[in-house]
Amino acid sequence: MPLPHYITRPHRLVICQDCGLIYTNPRSNRASMEEFYASIFQSDPGALKGRGEDVTQSNFDKHVAQMRPFVESLLDDLGDPKGRRWLEVRCRSGTVAQILGEHGVEVHGVDPFAANVAFARERFGPERFQESSIYDLVGPAQGGFDAIGMLTVHVLAHSPTPSRLLKDCYDRLKVGGQIFVVDKDVTQPRPGSMKFALSGNSAIAHCQHMTLNSLREFVRKAGFEVERAEYLDRWSPLRHVIVVGRKLQVPVDTVEIKADDPRLLHDRLVSLYRRHLVRAPVRMIQRRIGKKRIKMLQSRARLARHRTLKWFKRRLLHEVTPKTRGSSGRPTDRTGTP
Numbered sequence: 447m448p449l450p451h452y453i454t455r456p457h458r459l460v461i462c463q464d465c466g467l468i469y470t471n472p473r474s475n476r477a478s479m480e481e482f483y484a485s486i487f488q489s490d491p492g493a494l495k496g497r498g499e500d501v502t503q504s505n506f507d508k509h510v511a512q513m514r515p516f517v518e519s520l521l522d523d524l525g526d527p528k529g530r531r532w533l534e535v536r537c538r539s540g541t542v543a544q545i546l547g548e549h550g551v552e553v554h555g556v557d558p559f560a561a562n563v564a565f566a567r568e569r570f571g572p573e574r575f576q577e578s579s580i581y582d583l584v585g586p587a588q589g590g591f592d593a594i595g596m597l598t599v600h601v602l603a604h605s606p607t608p609s610r611l612l613k614d615c616y617d618r619l620k621v622g623g624q625i626f627v628v629d630k631d632v633t634q635p636r637p638g639s640m641k642f643a644l645s646g647n648s649a650i651a652h653c654q655h656m657t658l659n660s661l662r663e664f665v666r667k668a669g670f671e672v673e674r675a676e677y678l679d680r681w682s683p684l685r686h687v688i689v690v691g692r693k694l695q696v697p698v699d700t701v702e703i704k705a706d707d708p709r710l711l712h713d714r715l716v717s718l719y720r721r722h723l724v725r726a727p728v729r730m731i732q733r734r735i736g737k738k739r740i741k742m743l744q745s746r747a748r749l750a751r752h753r754t755l756k757w758f759k760r761r762l763l764h765e766v767t768p769k770t771r772g773s774s775g776r777p778t779d780r781t782g783t784p
């Protein structure tokens with residue numbers, strides 16, 4: 447089921463009739479995808495577009511401070527963290543390694559941007575961080591991990607091969623190991639956001655767009671037992687979700703698929719887009735003029751309206767009870783009373 451082109455331009459997005467997945471169709475080929483990440487993509491400090499110039503200690507410290515409360519909240523799922531081996535997929539410059547390393551976790555990482563990997567190697571050692579490809583993110587990593595995380599960016603939405611990526615993660619986990627996948631729900635925009643997730647360059651970077659249900663089903667179809675799937679109190683233009691899965695001795699049966707309803711999903715996205723078209727220009731005006739300026743203009747408008755009403759009241763009163771002058775020359779009403 448295709449979504450309207452005015453929503454998804456310049457790309458064409460469709461909704462799968464079987465599972466409700468929103469994805470780009472036709473898919474970009476490998477050459478065009480790699481060209482995009484090399485020449486256009488700039489949402490990561492280590493991207494080739496910026497030549498890694500933004501991978502600095504100050505940006506690293508800032509990102510650690512932002513991520514710390516969320517990452518540390520996962521320690522309860524992990525149990526005793528000391529001595530555990532964790533693989534972070536799309537590790538960026540080592541944010542998760544810094545936070546979990548303080549709790550005794552041995553963190554390894556893979557990332558497709560050389561500047562990120564170089565920064566992480568310099569800080570944590572060369573043997574634990576490796577450069578990978580957007581088509582084979584966990585390829586360089588060895589097996590035997592207690593946990594695998596995709597915490598810093600929404601990896602599955604960017605991956606051209608999300609099912610294979612999760613299968614690779616499954617193969618590299620110990621039995622009983624866990625996977626932590628964070629993504630964004632495309633049907634849950636942040637209140638007041640001026641971006642619409644299905645339009646512009648966002649459609650190029652995202653091979654598919656997730657909902658809480660579709661993310662859970664991706665993890666389950668890879669063989670994991672889903673322990674929890676829930677919304678987080680984290681927002682970008684969209685609300686973040688997390689799915690935690692566990693590798694069992696025998697892969698979970700994936701015959702039954704709990705799909706999103708394609709028609710309801712289609713109507714929800716069209717409704718969100720129309721609401722975005724109405725509200726975004728107002729928010730843009732507010733941002734450009736400034737809230738203080740708007741309040742001042744509103745105050746002036748109220749004052750002008752108040753003065754106008756007073757003038758009309760005086761005028762009306764004058765017409766109903768016109769003033770006349772008595773013999774003394776003082777104004778009187780019609781009864782002759784001064």
